[in-house]
Amino acid sequence: MLTGTDERKRVLLAVGSFLLPLFVWCLVSYVPFIWHPKVEVTVPGGIDYFQVGMLVDKPQFDDEVAYAREQNLALPAGKPANPIYLPAPHEVAQAFYTGFTKMPVQKDAPWLHESLWHSIQIIFWGFLISSIIGVPLGILAGTYASFGRLTEPFIEFFRYLPAPAFGALAVAVLGIYDGPKIAIIVIGTLFQQVLIVANTTRKLEVTIVEAARTLGTRGVKLLTKVVVPGILPDLYRDQRILLGWAWTYLIVAELIGTSSGITFYITQQARYQNFDNVYAAIMIIGIIGFGTDLILARFGRRLFPWDRSQDRR
Amino acid sequence: MNDQNLPSYLDQSEAVRARFDRINQRETILEVRGLGKRYRSPQGETEALRGIDFSVRRREFVCVIGPSGCGKSTLIRILAGLEDHTSGDVLLDGKPVTGPGQDRGMVFQGYSLFPWLTVKKNVMFGPQMNGRSHDEAERDARTWLELVGLDKFADAYPHQLSGGMRQRVAIARALVNQPRILLMDEPFGALDAQTRSKMQSHLIDIWKNIDVTVLFITHDLDEAIYLADRILVLKAHPGEVQEVIEVSVPRPRSPGQFNSSEFRATKARLEELIHPAPEPLPEDEQAVKPHMIRFTDVHDNVE
Numbered sequence: 001m002l003t004g005t006d007e008r009k010r011v012l013l014a015v016g017s018f019l020l021p022l023f024v025w026c027l028v029s030y031v032p033f034i035w036h037p038k039v040e041v042t043v044p045g046g047i048d049y050f051q052v053g054m055l056v057d058k059p060q061f062d063d064e065v066a067y068a069r070e071q072n073l074a075l076p077a078g079k080p081a082n083p084i085y086l087p088a089p090h091e092v093a094q095a096f097y098t099g100f101t102k103m104p105v106q107k108d109a110p111w112l113h114e115s116l117w118h119s120i121q122i123i124f125w126g127f128l129i130s131s132i133i134g135v136p137l138g139i140l141a142g143t144y145a146s147f148g149r150l151t152e153p154f155i156e157f158f159r160y161l162p163a164p165a166f167g168a169l170a171v172a173v174l175g176i177y178d179g180p181k182i183a184i185i186v187i188g189t190l191f192q193q194v195l196i197v198a199n200t201t202r203k204l205e206v207t208i209v210e211a212a213r214t215l216g217t218r219g220v221k222l223l224t225k226v227v228v229p230g231i232l233p234d235l236y237r238d239q240r241i242l243l244g245w246a247w248t249y250l251i252v253a254e255l256i257g258t259s260s261g262i263t264f265y266i267t268q269q270a271r272y273q274n275f276d277n278v279y280a281a282i283m284i285i286g287i288i289g290f291g292t293d294l295i296l297a298r299f300g301r302r303l304f305p306w307d308r309s310q311d312r313r
Numbered sequence: 314m315n316d317q318n319l320p321s322y323l324d325q326s327e328a329v330r331a332r333f334d335r336i337n338q339r340e341t342i343l344e345v346r347g348l349g350k351r352y353r354s355p356q357g358e359t360e361a362l363r364g365i366d367f368s369v370r371r372r373e374f375v376c377v378i379g380p381s382g383c384g385k386s387t388l389i390r391i392l393a394g395l396e397d398h399t400s401g402d403v404l405l406d407g408k409p410v411t412g413p414g415q416d417r418g419m420v421f422q423g424y425s426l427f428p429w430l431t432v433k434k435n436v437m438f439g440p441q442m443n444g445r446s447h448d449e450a451e452r453d454a455r456t457w458l459e460l461v462g463l464d465k466f467a468d469a470y471p472h473q474l475s476g477g478m479r480q481r482v483a484i485a486r487a488l489v490n491q492p493r494i495l496l497m498d499e500p501f502g503a504l505d506a507q508t509r510s511k512m513q514s515h516l517i518d519i520w521k522n523i524d525v526t527v528l529f530i531t532h533d534l535d536e537a538i539y540l541a542d543r544i545l546v547l548k549a550h551p552g553e554v555q556e557v558i559e560v561s562v563p564r565p566r567s568p569g570q571f572n573s574s575e576f577r578a579t580k581a582r583l584e585e586l587i588h589p590a591p592e593p594l595p596e597d598e599q600a601v602k603p604h605m606i607r608f609t610d611v612h613d614n615v616e
Contacts, residue, residue, distance in 0.1 A: 210395050211425035211483075215439040215490060216415035225442070229429045306428045306470040 022089065029088035036080035046073025055081055087276040092283070095276035109268055112281060119250055119261035120288070122178060126185025126253070127246045131239065133186075134193035141194060142201025143227055152198065155191050163188035163249055167256040176257035184256060188249035193242050200234045201227065233300070233307035240296050247289050322578040325561045333559055336370050336542060342493055342526045343369040343392070347401035350387055360551035361387045365401070367545055367557060369494065374520055374527045376541035378534065380587055384552030385530045389498050392528065393419045405493060415443055418487030422499040424479055426471040432482050433458065433467040439490040457485040460519065477508040484519065494526045501536070510568060513539055517566060534583045538576055539566055546586050555586055 028035050039061040044050035047064045056064075061078055068075050082088075087095075099112030110118075141148035163184050170180035170187075204227060212226040254263035262281055269277040300307075325333070348365040351358055361384040369375050377385050390396040392403060394413035403410040405417065413419075426435050433454050440450035458464045461481040471479055480500055487495055501509045513536060520527055531537050537544050541560050548555045561575040570576050 205423075205425075207421050207423050207425040208427060210393075210413075211419070211421060211486075212427075212438070212442075213395065213413040214393050214417065214419040214496075215486070216413070216442045217438075221442065225438075226427070230427070232429065304429070306472060308428075308472050 025089055029082060029086070032080040036082055038081045038083055039078035040081035041076060041078045043075075043077040045076030046071070047076050050076050055084060084273055085275050087279060091276040092279045095274070096280040096283070099277060099280055105272075105274075110265060112265060112277075112284070115260075115262045115265035115281070116284060116288070119254065119263070119285075122181050122253065122261060123185065123243075123246055123250055125178075126182045126249075127189060127243055129182065130186045130189040130193055130242075130246070134190045135197055135235070135239075138194045138197025139201050139223070139227065139231070142198035142204075143223060148198055152195065155194050159191035159195065164252045164256075167252075171257045178260070180256050181253040181260070184253035185246050185249045188253075189242055189246050192245065193238075196238050196242065197235060200231050200238055203234070204230045233304040236296075236300050236304070240293055240300075243296075244289060244293065247285065250285075319578040319581060320574055322558065322561060322575075322582040324575075324578075325559070326563060329561050329563050332564065333542075336373055339370040339372065341368045342371050342373075342406060343528070344404040344407075345392075345401070346404070348388075348391065348398055348403060349400035350384070350391065350396070351399045362391075362398070363551040363553050365552070365554055367554060369526055369528060372520075372524060372526055374529065374540055374542045375545060376537040376543075377528065377530045377545045377547065378532065378537045378583065378587065379547030379552070379555075380549050381532065383547040383549040385547055386498060388547075388552070389419075389496050389528065389530050392494075393417055393496050395419075415439065415490040416493045418490055418492035418495045420480065420483045420487050420495070420497045420500040422502045424471065424476075426479055426482055426486070428471055431468050431470055432463060432474070435471065435482055436486045436489050439486060443490065453489050454485075457489045458482075460488075461485045461515070475508075476504050477512055480504070480512060481515070484516070488519070488523065488525065492525065494528060497527065497529045499530050499532065502531070502533075509536070514568070516540065534580055534587070535571065537583070538562060538579050539568075539571070544579075544583070546583065548586075558582065 037058055038055045039058050041050045041052060041054045041056060041061075044052060046068050050056070050064070056078070058080075061076075065076060067073075104111060137151065141151050166187050167180065167184060170183040174180045174183055208230055209222065209226055212222060217226060250261070251263050254261045255267075259267060262285060266278050266281045269275075269281065345365055345367050348362055349360070350362040351360050353359075365388065367375075377388065379385050387396060391398045392410065394410055394417065410417075427438065430438065433451070436454035436457055437447075437450040440453055441447065445453070455464065455467070458467055461484060463478060463481055463485070466474060466478065471482065474482065483500070484495075501512050504512060516527075517540065519525075527540075529537075529540060531540075538560055539562075544558045544560060546555045546558060547553065558579065560579055562570055562573065562579065563575070
């Protein structure tokens with residue numbers, strides 16, 4: 001049992017685990033003498049190719065200053081800066097905000113939330129299709145030993161085939177739009193799902209099934225009234241973990257056929273060197289993933305009040 | 314204790330003998346004939362049970378006792394229909410047993426309650442599986458929960474109950490199906506001594522008031538003598554019936570009888586059967602020889 005102070009300490013540490021990396025990021029971004037390998041030119045001086053706002057490597061800048069001094073030219077000036085691919089926290093925060101509020105600079109470019117919504121739909125359908133096939137298959141394989149032996153070796157083999165390798169095939173079969181993307185997520189998730197669910201099913205206490213049998217439970221009812229409710233809390237946890245895996249396949253999946261969704265947004269923004277937007281987009285994936293997991297975990301506690309293993313978390 | 318002065322465990326008082334005569338006139342509920350069980354293991358074929366013969370009369374309380382590895386759990390699992398036997402017959406009311414059924418209730422040692430169901434729903438489970446309506450099942454469950462004294466906990470989940478309470482629910486859940494025989498596989502083995510003795514008295518009360526026959530497995534000699542009419546003593550490797558003892562301790566039983574001469578005589582006999590002269594330890598046990606080294610001050614003695 002956690003006491004009040006333990007609980008407060010735990011929350012504090014959890015917040016700290018986020019603040020710590022943010023603090024490091026701030027240090028690197030805002031303290032001029034930490035890292036900052038570049039110089040941002042503020043006064044071009046006599047160096048003809050320097051422009052205001054230009055990023056130059058520090059040694060090169062020093063060389064040019066020495067050269068200008070030697071030639072008695074106007075001295076250039078600059079301030080330490082980080083490379084363009086490392087925007088400061090406030091820039092990313094700004095991009096995060098403008099991503100939802102300001103028209104994209106490029107014509108036809110999707111809004112951040114449009115890209116995101118598209119990605120969420122892909123994940124939803126991919127995970128749903130995978131679960132509709134994978135969960136029952138896993139439960140059957142875990143319950144009936146012979147069914148497990150018939151299916152699992154092949155699934156075990158198939159799960160080593162990298163899902164992205166099926167990209168070209170998926171495009172050939174399902175076209176270039178959302179079909180192949182959903183297929184990649186299904187291929188990436190399904191086979192792991194069957195094995196994990198089968199394993200969870202096998203871990204169900206044998207005594208519980210035997211008790212049900214001595215009470216007169218037989219056949220399908222043993223599955224629907226005992227096995228399924230018995231594994232439900234663990235199955236729910238498995239699904240949460242698998243949903244995380246589905247997100248990792250998303251980025252690869254969205255590059256297949258016509259690039260779309262959050263991946264298209266990220267590659268597009270990276271091409272125009274809007275790295276603040278890139279970071280904002282990557283982070284929002286994290287926020288959505290982590291957020292849904294937190295909500296699902298809380299929801300699970302409501303759903304399964306008898307589940308003891310949750311008390312320990 | 315001066316065990317020399319004990320009567321023979323076979324001596325029965327008039328009342329006890331008359332009781333056994335009455336029991337023997339009742340019909341046979343369970344009959345086991347020449348039961349054997351072999352199974353293949355990595356070490357080759359093992360014979361778990363060989364030629365087990367016994368029968369249980371209606372409303373008799375039979376305990377099965379034996380050293381570990383004597384196959385007493387295998388025996389009760391075969392009777393419950395959870396395992397197959399390789400030879401012989403198991404007849405319940407004259408009909409061979411094939412697979413589990415509601416005519417045999419079982420209480421397990423471990424916690425076998427369904428954790429996702431409340432206490433009441435756990436008890437309702439059996440009737441509902443056997444086609445009773447929700448209302449009927451609920452009515453029955455209430456009755457049986459009252460009988461085991463847990464009507465106040467009807468809506469609690471099993472994890473909120475103590476070990477003894479859980480086993481009470483397990484008993485109610487088995488009895489609600491009104492089985493011909495209640496099979497109990499060391500049901501109180503995991504309970505502390507105090508709870509255990511309470512549960513034993515409670516079980517006797519239930520058995521007295523309900524038309525049910527009990528086959529009870531235990532490794533606790535006192536428990537067996539306290540509860541049983543007859544004790545089936547098994548020996549190990551392979552599991553065979555060594556002796557069937559008619560317990561001469563008169564009924565009604567009470568914890569005060571633990572020191573009676575009949576009780577001690579029976580216990581002495583059981584100890585003789587179950588813990589005979591010490592045999593050499595198995596090899597892997599022999600390999601463990603602690604070599605004691607003194608780590609404390611020589612003068613710092615605790616004894």
